[in-house]
Amino acid sequence: MKLHNFNSGPSILPQEVLEQAVNAIKNFNGIGLSILEIGHRTNWFLDVMQEARFLVKELMQLNDNYEVLFLHGGATTQFMQVPMNLLDSTETAAYCDNGIWGSKAIKEASVFGNVNIVASSKDKNYTYLNKNFDIPTNNKYLHITTNNTVEGTQWHQFPKTNVPIVADMSSDIFSREINFNQFSLIYAGAQKNMGAAGVSLVVIDKNIVGKISRKISPIMNYQNHIDADSVLNTPPVFAVYVALLTLRWIKKEGGLKEMQKRAEQKSALLYNTIDSLPLFHCPINKEDRSKMNAVFFIDNERLQNNFLEECKQNGMIGVKGYRTMGGIRVSMYNALKYESVETITQLMKYFANKNG
Numbered sequence: 611m612k613l614h615n616f617n618s619g620p621s622i623l624p625q626e627v628l629e630q631a632v633n634a635i636k637n638f639n640g641i642g643l644s645i646l647e648i649g650h651r652t653n654w655f656l657d658v659m660q661e662a663r664f665l666v667k668e669l670m671q672l673n674d675n676y677e678v679l680f681l682h683g684g685a686t687t688q689f690m691q692v693p694m695n696l697l698d699s700t701e702t703a704a705y706c707d708n709g710i711w712g713s714k715a716i717k718e719a720s721v722f723g724n725v726n727i728v729a730s731s732k733d734k735n736y737t738y739l740n741k742n743f744d745i746p747t748n749n750k751y752l753h754i755t756t757n758n759t760v761e762g763t764q765w766h767q768f769p770k771t772n773v774p775i776v777a778d779m780s781s782d783i784f785s786r787e788i789n790f791n792q793f794s795l796i797y798a799g800a801q802k803n804m805g806a807a808g809v810s811l812v813v814i815d816k817n818i819v820g821k822i823s824r825k826i827s828p829i830m831n832y833q834n835h836i837d838a839d840s841v842l843n844t845p846p847v848f849a850v851y852v853a854l855l856t857l858r859w860i861k862k863e864g865g866l867k868e869m870q871k872r873a874e875q876k877s878a879l880l881y882n883t884i885d886s887l888p889l890f891h892c893p894i895n896k897e898d899r900s901k902m903n904a905v906f907f908i909d910n911e912r913l914q915n916n917f918l919e920e921c922k923q924n925g926m927i928g929v930k931g932y933r934t935m936g937g938i939r940v941s942m943y944n945a946l947k948y949e950s951v952e953t954i955t956q957l958m959k960y961f962a963n964k965n966g
């Protein structure tokens with residue numbers, strides 16, 4: 611039985627992407643070698659990198675100011691690389707503290723310069739987004755996490771500001787149609803919604819780099835990666851290839867418009883079910899609820915554990931909440947089918963009936 615995969619990351623990928631990846635491991639494009647065996651400076655791989663970068667620009671409809679990079683080190687490394695490249699030690703950057711990932715980004719940024727926490731929702735355990743705040747015009751950039759993977763909140767409208775916006779989109783990249791040109795830098799670890807672990811996407815307005823006086827380690831300098839067309843050193847070849855396969859799949863299925871439609875349908879079904887059953891409760895402010903990661907609870911811990919156990923026994927995995935949050939978390943990334951959400955909502959109704 612194929613499991614219903616609600617993992618938060620690494621997470622579900624389209625079946626056809628998995629099959630194409632398997633074929634490429636055996637024999638890449640029929641060349642007689644595995645994708646794992648080819649040099650990163652061969653045309654075989656350079657074509658992969660070029661197409662992946664191009665597809666990102668096309669799907670996001672980015673203007674010519676933007677460069678697309680595929681880098682090592684996960685989104686967490688971007689917590690560090692962003693301020694290292696953009697924030698001088700005497701300067702201040704604005705950060706929103708809306709969850710565990712944003713607060714880690716704040717810790718990294720304070721190593722390089724000053725951090726101004728312009729909005730926090732910590733007072734209510736990160737169950738909402740504080741959207742009313744001012745950003746001093748002298749702040750170097752504003753950092754937001756567009757989707758709080760652990761807490762289950764998501765920005766549905768973005769702050770209007772003249773300060774450049776840096777966005778961690780690790781868990782909702784390519785899930786909706788938005789104006790990506792409003793951001794100066796976007797980054798995302800691939801393993802949630804666009805591929806396998808081992809690579810991060812960085813989309814950067816090339817005009818924001820090179821504006822600080824700090825010496826930057828060459829391997830961490832965005833400009834060097836831009837100049838090298840994202841092959842400064844050996845990239846994670848296979849992870850980039852899986853990202854390319856996923857990007858092709860997104861385009862073939864109808865692009866971001868279609869991904870958004872599916873996310874709306876899946877999340878509506880799940881949240882409507884939660885709200886209709888008194889046994890379950892979602893503490894997240896309704897207008898801030900995430901269409902990617904739904905976080906909710908059964909207030910009786912014994913019943914909640916039973917529910918998690920029933921999920922497992924019925925082939926639904928990855929449903930347990932993050933270790934610091936507890937509760938239930940259902941992740942509904944692009945590749946998750948509507949039928950999987952139907953399956954878990956049926957179990958929720960059955961369980962509520964039995965225990966309600």
Ligand SMILES: *Cc1c(COP(=O)(O)O)cnc(C)c1O
Pocket residue numbers: 619683684685686687711755757758759778779780781799800802
């Ligand atoms: C998972 C996640 C991260 C951390 O990603 P790594 O690739 O493990 O470093 C950062 N930000 C968000 C929003 C995430 O969901």
